Amino acid sequence: MTAECCGYPISIFFIVVNEFCERFSYYGMRAVLVLYFRYFLLWDDDLATSIYHAFVALCYLTPILGAIIADSWLGKFKTIIYLSIVYAIGQVTMAISTIHDITDANRDGTPDNFTFHIALSMLGLILIALGTGGIKPCVAAFGGDQFQEHQSRQLNTFFSVFYLCINAGSLLSTLITPVLRAQECGIHTQQQCYPLAFGVPAVLMVISLVVFIAGSGMYVKTDPEGNIMWSVCKCIGFAIKNRFRHRSSSYPKREHWMDWANEKYDKLLIAQIKMVLKVLFLYIPLPMFWTLFDQKGSRWTLQATTMSGDFVSILISTVNPILILTLVPIMDRLIFPLIQKCGLNFSPLKRMTVGMLFAAMAFVSAALVQIEIDKTLPNFPSSSESQLKVVNTYSTTLNVTISPNEHLLIESFGVQLHTSKHTYSTISCMFVNDFSLIHGEQWCEFSRKFGFGASYTFLIPSTVFSDDCESITEVEDMKPNSVHMALQIPQYFLITTGEVMFSVTGLQFSYSQAPKNMKSVLQAGWLCTNAVGNIIVLIVAELGKLPKQWAEYLLFASLLVAVSIIFSIMAYFYTYIDPAEIEAQVRKEQGLEPEEMEKETLEMEEKDEDQKNEQGVKQTKI
């Protein structure tokens, strides 16, 4: 019997605090990673973003490894501890790799041996990916294991609170670590404080581990049942081989292709594999949701840069977790109970389908915003055109004729305007509030806010300093961005509503439909849909885009609608199961473990029927 508080096992307190600290550590480190690549290692934008995306994809592929270790070998508890140690070592390694003084022998403020810093940070990132991905499927499943059969309502609330902790950790760390980076620190020279920005996430990971260990005495720990993954692979392999051997029509058909393993394998294992395969099959269309979801960080960020408003980076990195923190309680306490009261069965798979449709609507909203932005953007010359600007300071109107075969290129960057060599200069700056022309002691100052996205030309007559600065003419070549960033809020709201319906439900569904000894494996399968979605984004980004961005948004929205229709058809044919009941049934048929079975039957009878309905459970025999 586990210790309880308000109907919840006390042990889950340690698990949700552990998740909060771990997500703080992960998202905090991620928030400054590209900046570290760009401004510390001095990589270019392409290399920095490629390595960043490869790291994120790796973090969602390693859950398979963690799940295999947990379900087949160490059990969830030990896997979480060992891989958290690997994770903490990775974070510390990463933080050390950012100390510029280690290799700054000449004390000029920049590291002298970049290879050392690159090697150390890559090692750190690999350990982090192994740790964060490895523990991810285990922590959620381990949390679920703490609940007993009669606590299914509390189990659902746990997954919502778990998701809230993920987002609270993400929100705080994304706000805090960039501020830490902006501090100055160093032994020989003062530089931007990357060691602090990466060091705090490392400390949080150590705290996460300590909190998890502190709950040791209270956890329900299930032991792994041997090398389950290997048995699963062998069993599937045998079923395929046996089916092939008996392909002639003279052999009677079997109800399910896995039944061809009956000759050699335990019925219980076959039943468990059937349960897992049914859910994994259902997951096939799901990466499409993540493909759209993950574009928040790429296409939508770029969209924001063509809009007006000064809070780009803050809005982008925090709007999603803030909305999650607001929407999860509203959905759980208000919307879902209300739907249930209306007598509608809003089963998990229906919620996930509606979640996908919300994400599709978010992209329609993004397309509408893009159309508004496009109206305000200047027409840039295409690859087969040139743009010519002629400034007439002569006292009379002049006619300009252009010979189509001649190309004119004037290009000079810098801040010095020479009168003889270069008479033209382009300066691109962020946050331009004032602009001064200095000539010895004399100067002209233009103090005002220059709009984002705008381009200005200043015409300086030869008499400027003898006359006065009034004679300088300012021409607005390109208008500042005028579509306000607030217009992006509906798309963020829609995608986050979709996330709550899709992701929180998917987490619960993956746990509830998995047999006891494969809970982590199914969590890992769920996380893999996220990894595949990320990889699709990378491929799409590489393949290029449609000529019109709004058209690309609409294409993605249509694809997701198509996928959600396919998913809803698959979901229609899916029958919700109670894995424990099926396992008990198989055992009964095999005449095994009567005491154990009796206990399980009793527990099942005690189950609250209302709670079953809430989950849309239809019992079936697999």
Ligand SMILES: CC(C)[C@H](NC(=O)[C@H](C)N)C(=O)O
């Ligand atoms: C990747 C998951 C969907 C989840 N992310 C979020 O909840 C974001 C921050 N809204 C995670 O487990 O990190």
